[in-house]
Amino acid sequence: xxxxxxxxTTSGVVLWSRTFTPLHANLINNFISDVFIEEKGANAxxxxxxxxxxxxxxxxxxxxLKYTFVKELGVIFVAVYRSLLHLSWIDxxxxxxxxxxxxxxxxxxxxPNTTIIECHGFxxxxxxxxxELEGSASKGAxxxxxxxxPQEEPTLSGNLGDEPPLPPGLRYxxxxxxGANSGEEPSAESTxxxxxxxxxxxxxxxxxxxxxxxxPGPGGKLSRRARKMQNAxxxxxxxxxxxxxxxxxxxxxKTAKKGRKWTDDGLADEQDDVQLDYSIPxxxxxxxxxxxxxxxxxxxxxxxSTWGSTTTKGQFILKDLDDEVHDILASAKSKADxxxxxxxxxxxxxxxxxxxISGLFRNVVGGKTLTKEDLDKAMKGMxxxxxxxxxxxxxxxxxxxxxxxxxxxxxxxxxxxxSSRIQSAMEASLTKMxxxxxxxxxxxxxxxxxxxxxASLRTPRxxxxxxxxxxxxxxxxxxxxxxxxxxQNKYRVLIAAGDTFRSGAVEQLAVHxxxxxxxxxxxxxxxxxxxxxxxxxxxxxxxxxxxxxxxEGYDVVLIDTAGRRHNDQRLMSSLExxxxxxxxxxxxxxxxxxxxxxxxxQARNFNAAFGATRSLDGxxxxxxxxxxxxxxxxxxxxxxxxxPVLFVGVGQHYSDLRNFSVKWAVEKxxxxx
Amino acid sequence: xxxxxxxxxxxxxxxxVIFGGIFIVLLVPVLLHFLLTANVSSLTNxxxxxxxxxxxxxxxxxxxxMERGPDAQPxxxxxxxxxxxxxxxxxxxxxxxxxxxxxxxxxxxHVKFLLTxxxxxxxxxxxVFNRLDAMGExxxxxxxxxxxxxxxxxxxxxxxxxxxxxxxxxxxxxLQRRASARIRAGAPLAKCGNPVLVAANKLDLFTALPGxxxxxxxxxxxxxxxxxxxxxxxxxxxxxDEVGSEAQDDWLGEYASQKFTFEQMGEFGIDIDVIGxxxxxEGPGIEKWWQWMAYRL
Ligand SMILES: Nc1nc2c(ncn2[C@@H]2O[C@H](COP(=O)(O)OP(=O)(O)OP(=O)(O)O)[C@@H](O)[C@H]2O)c(=O)[nH]1
Ligand SMILES: [Mg+2]
Numbered sequence: 001x002x003x004x005x006x007x008x009t010t011s012g013v014v015l016w017s018r019t020f021t022p023l024h025a026n027l028i029n030n031f032i033s034d035v036f037i038e039e040k041g042a043n044a045x046x047x048x049x050x051x052x053x054x055x056x057x058x059x060x061x062x063x064x065l066k067y068t069f070v071k072e073l074g075v076i077f078v079a080v081y082r083s084l085l086h087l088s089w090i091d092x093x094x095x096x097x098x099x100x101x102x103x104x105x106x107x108x109x110x111x112p113n114t115t116i117i118e119c120h121g122f123x124x125x126x127x128x129x130x131x132e133l134e135g136s137a138s139k140g141a142x143x144x145x146x147x148x149x150p151q152e153e154p155t156l157s158g159n160l161g162d163e164p165p166l167p168p169g170l171r172y173x174x175x176x177x178x179g180a181n182s183g184e185e186p187s188a189e190s191t192x193x194x195x196x197x198x199x200x201x202x203x204x205x206x207x208x209x210x211x212x213x214x215x216p217g218p219g220g221k222l223s224r225r226a227r228k229m230q231n232a233x234x235x236x237x238x239x240x241x242x243x244x245x246x247x248x249x250x251x252x253x254k255t256a257k258k259g260r261k262w263t264d265d266g267l268a269d270e271q272d273d274v275q276l277d278y279s280i281p282x283x284x285x286x287x288x289x290x291x292x293x294x295x296x297x298x299x300x301x302x303x304x305s306t307w308g309s310t311t312t313k314g315q316f317i318l319k320d321l322d323d324e325v326h327d328i329l330a331s332a333k334s335k336a337d338x339x340x341x342x343x344x345x346x347x348x349x350x351x352x353x354x355x356x357i358s359g360l361f362r363n364v365v366g367g368k369t370l371t372k373e374d375l376d377k378a379m380k381g382m383x384x385x386x387x388x389x390x391x392x393x394x395x396x397x398x399x400x401x402x403x404x405x406x407x408x409x410x411x412x413x414x415x416x417x418x419s420s421r422i423q424s425a426m427e428a429s430l431t432k433m434x435x436x437x438x439x440x441x442x443x444x445x446x447x448x449x450x451x452x453x454x455a456s457l458r459t460p461r462x463x464x465x466x467x468x469x470x471x472x473x474x475x476x477x478x479x480x481x482x483x484x485x486x487x488q489n490k491y492r493v494l495i496a497a498g499d500t501f502r503s504g505a506v507e508q509l510a511v512h513x514x515x516x517x518x519x520x521x522x523x524x525x526x527x528x529x530x531x532x533x534x535x536x537x538x539x540x541x542x543x544x545x546x547x548x549x550x551x552e553g554y555d556v557v558l559i560d561t562a563g564r565r566h567n568d569q570r571l572m573s574s575l576e577x578x579x580x581x582x583x584x585x586x587x588x589x590x591x592x593x594x595x596x597x598x599x600x601x602q603a604r605n606f607n608a609a610f611g612a613t614r615s616l617d618g619x620x621x622x623x624x625x626x627x628x629x630x631x632x633x634x635x636x637x638x639x640x641x642x643x644p645v646l647f648v649g650v651g652q653h654y655s656d657l658r659n660f661s662v663k664w665a666v667e668k669x670x671x672x673x
Numbered sequence: 674x675x676x677x678x679x680x681x682x683x684x685x686x687x688x689x690v691i692f693g694g695i696f697i698v699l700l701v702p703v704l705l706h707f708l709l710t711a712n713v714s715s716l717t718n719x720x721x722x723x724x725x726x727x728x729x730x731x732x733x734x735x736x737x738x739m740e741r742g743p744d745a746q747p748x749x750x751x752x753x754x755x756x757x758x759x760x761x762x763x764x765x766x767x768x769x770x771x772x773x774x775x776x777x778x779x780x781x782x783h784v785k786f787l788l789t790x791x792x793x794x795x796x797x798x799x800x801v802f803n804r805l806d807a808m809g810e811x812x813x814x815x816x817x818x819x820x821x822x823x824x825x826x827x828x829x830x831x832x833x834x835x836x837x838x839x840x841x842x843x844x845x846x847x848l849q850r851r852a853s854a855r856i857r858a859g860a861p862l863a864k865c866g867n868p869v870l871v872a873a874n875k876l877d878l879f880t881a882l883p884g885x886x887x888x889x890x891x892x893x894x895x896x897x898x899x900x901x902x903x904x905x906x907x908x909x910x911x912x913x914d915e916v917g918s919e920a921q922d923d924w925l926g927e928y929a930s931q932k933f934t935f936e937q938m939g940e941f942g943i944d945i946d947v948i949g950x951x952x953x954x955e956g957p958g959i960e961k962w963w964q965w966m967a968y969r970l
Contacts, residue, residue: 006751010755012790017749028752037796113759113787115737428800435798435799441901443901448831448835
């Protein structure tokens with residue numbers, strides 16, 4: 001069963017919610033920040049108006065969340081359920097609730113500068129949907145409901161499983177045709193008057209369905225009249241002419257009456273139609289459909305005899321709501337179809353001419369509503385621009401997609417051109433991507449660990465940083481640069497030689513340490529090397545170094561590690577033990593700004609190497625001085641891992657380490673040189 | 674007769690007619706443009722108060738409470754992902770009226786303002802500061818005041834204190850840069866800075882620090898952050914020769930002072946008040962904050 005369903009705005013206000021089991025308060029908060037702010041992993045490309053089924057589910061330890069997002073209104077629809085359960089109808093529920101909510105309260109949602117949406121009445125609609133969808137999924141096994149709903153209800157909800165339902169009136173029409181006279185031409189032709197989707201299932205045969213799609217012609221009126229006469233029921237006319245209230249009143253009773261006339265034949269026809277016409281039917285939907293159909297024909301007589309007496313006023317009201325819901329869903333569906341059709345066919349010559357002129361005018365003056373066509377070309381240009389800056393294809397494509405989705409339907413400001421709008425949107429997205437969730441103030445963090453305030457209960461201990469990376473990217477060099485910076489700020493630093501593998505590595509570090517000592521001795525720098533030679537287990541050495549530093553009162557331990565190729569299974573797997581033994585406060589990976597290295601794969605593998613609970617904390621990008629404005633590699637790295645860049649190396653000297661400035665990087669990336 | 678005379682005059686190429694014609698031709702597009710965009714600008718002309726603070730401080734809770742009035746059911750809230758302005762009407766405060774509230778009797782004049790709720794998430798902070806910058810020039814729709822909301826119950830934890838203080842530090846630095854630019858341009862001090870309210874929220878919880886402790890904790894932490902910021906590595910892109918000019922700009926408050934206090938910001942025309950309150954539960958409530966905002970409009 002569902003645990004909760006919430007409708008939330010991007011401003012964080014819960015518009016409507018239903019909780020079945022109390023949830024931890026942070027579940028939804030984490031979901032929002034992971035999916036919509038940090039855009040983690042597979043959840044990255046979900047910021048548009050797509051179906052719930054195409055958004056990957058968000059999983060927390062116990063719960064699964066399915067969601068959809070309406071961009072122009074800024075509303076998120078999210079359903080929460082236990083991961084153990086398999087709820088086949090959940091996507092349909094999320095999408096239907098979205099359609100209903102937007103239809104019912106869209107006007108209110110569009111009002112600016114308010115968060116108040118009057119939607120108390122939505123409870124009923126939600127209940128109706130849950131009842132119907134849940135019912136459709138479990139009907140196959142369960143008995144026919146206790147007459148609470150009219151007979152045709154199960155079939156309807158079965159259909160709901162894969163397509164929006166038909167307006168009930170229509171369905172009834174179709175049945176009546178089958179039952180009364182399935183070969184009657186005018187009636188079959190009458191359906192084109194209505195939208196293709198709604199009419200399809202009600203046509204008696206596949207041939208007729210072709211007719212419907214292929215030949216939208218007049219004559220609907222006439223045939224409707226004919227049908228009216230034939231059935232001698234005022235209700236049909238009423239349905240078609242939109243007087244729904246009348247139709248609803250009469251319908252259940254009528255259904256019951258006609259129901260006796262149905263043959264298994266007619267019902268079988270229905271099922272065939274379902275299978276023929278729906279391009280993407282959900283398996284369960286059909287199964288439920290079939291079994292209910294069979295069942296309902298079997299119990300038809302029993303039920304219909306008691307039907308009249310159970311039809312109380314209360315059920316009529318229930319029915320009203322059902323009808324309204326189905327109408328809304330069906331009309332939304334047909335609107336979507338109509339839109340699809342419209343976009344493929346060219347609009348009138350005059351209209352398009354006027355559009356182009358006003359479009360051109362607005363291109364200059366601003367105030368133009370951006371469409372996909374407007375953006376496509378400019379976005380291609382932006383993508384090429386990013387690729388030229390060495391951004392990996394994957395990252396460039398995703399960034400551009402994100403910007404495009406963000407901009408479709410947006411109005412440009414006064415005197416703002418499309419390309420400058422794209423430029424500013426790209427700037428915003430790059431800034432967001434590169435900005436770390438918590439900005440790192442390394443010195444402040446070291447202080448907090450080594451000299452905790454009297455109020456906190458922590459005991460002082462050294463701050464541990466370890467540096468990882470592939471061979472030859474400059475791990476030891478960057479470690480020495482960091483050390484130089486710390487020494488300048490009068491910290492006592494212990495460097496641990498964790499590279500017990502490559503011969504000469506320890507000596508290289510020893511040289512660095514000697515240089516650093518000479519450079520900073522006058523300013524009171526204090527640095528030592530902790531080494532245990534070669535061949536020892538690096539994790540063990542690291543742990544001993546930390547213990548030694550704690551005993552001797554060092555402030556910071558910097559641990560060098562052996563360079564390893566990211567696809568070297570044996571060496572990579574030892575990293576997990578290393579992280580476990582040394583318990584570093586920060587694990588930093590050194591990556592090169594140069595092109596041609598498989599930096600993205602490297603970063604991914606390293607990020608995953610520390611086990612389930614630990615990951616990289618940041619990147620140091622070396623050799624940034626050699627690439628000029630082509631700093632795209634760091635975008636690729638951040639994009640692939642979600643790990644922030646903290647420092648950049650800009651030269652050969654100990655002082656050539658810089659704090660990573662997001663603004664600097666974004667300027668370089670967007671500069672035209 | 675008069676008509677033909679007039680027509681004749683219009684068709685004669687006199688300087689007056691030519692200039693008039695040019696004038697009209699030039700003016701029409703401009704007018705058209707303003708007509709097209711008029712409805713948008715009228716909205717942004719309301720005075721704005723910016724509501725900032727770390728995630729989970731209760732910004733959205735406060736904004737919705739102010740919109741709905743104190744008697745309404747508190748709304749549930751989740752993480753905010755986008756700036757969102759809310760139009761709020763408040764009685765013009767006079768010295769005698771003590772508690773302005775939206776549901777109160779509409780005795781005097783009412784004034785409308787926009788309260789802009791912002792996301793507290795670190796990744797979206799650039800957006801908040803951009804907003805502060807963008808609205809600086811236009812006098813009518815500019816940000817009148819900034820409310821920095823923080824969770825007084827969380828501030829006893831060193832990590833949350835550090836994050837809250839870092840945000841406050843960055844915010845004040847942005848305001849200070851703006852103000853000092855204006856001071857250099859010669860504007861009177863009173864018009865240079867924005868007033869800031871540090872609102873200590875959640876005083877209904879018994880773990881919450883009182884307003885005075887919030888002030889001293891934040892000041893102490895900002896002092897530490899200021900010190901470590903001044904010592905940190907140069908930003909990428911900053912050349913060694915630009916160091917001197919940049920450094921002074923990055924120092925918050927009185928230059929070379931040992932300890933940072935909120936009063937130091939007065940030098941830049943930025944007045945900071947610290948007031949405790951709570952959005953939900955029993956306690957001082959939001960009246961005092963509301964009053965503070967109403968006075969700043
Ligand atoms: N006890 C108590 N809880 C409060 C108070 N004010 C807000 N809260 C709760 O704090 C939580 C976070 O509030 P939000 O308004 O969503 O936080 P926010 O500042 O908007 O957070 P972001 O949108 O993530 O930046 C909610 O669960 C509120 O109910 C208060 O005065 N007392
Ligand atoms: Mg919020």
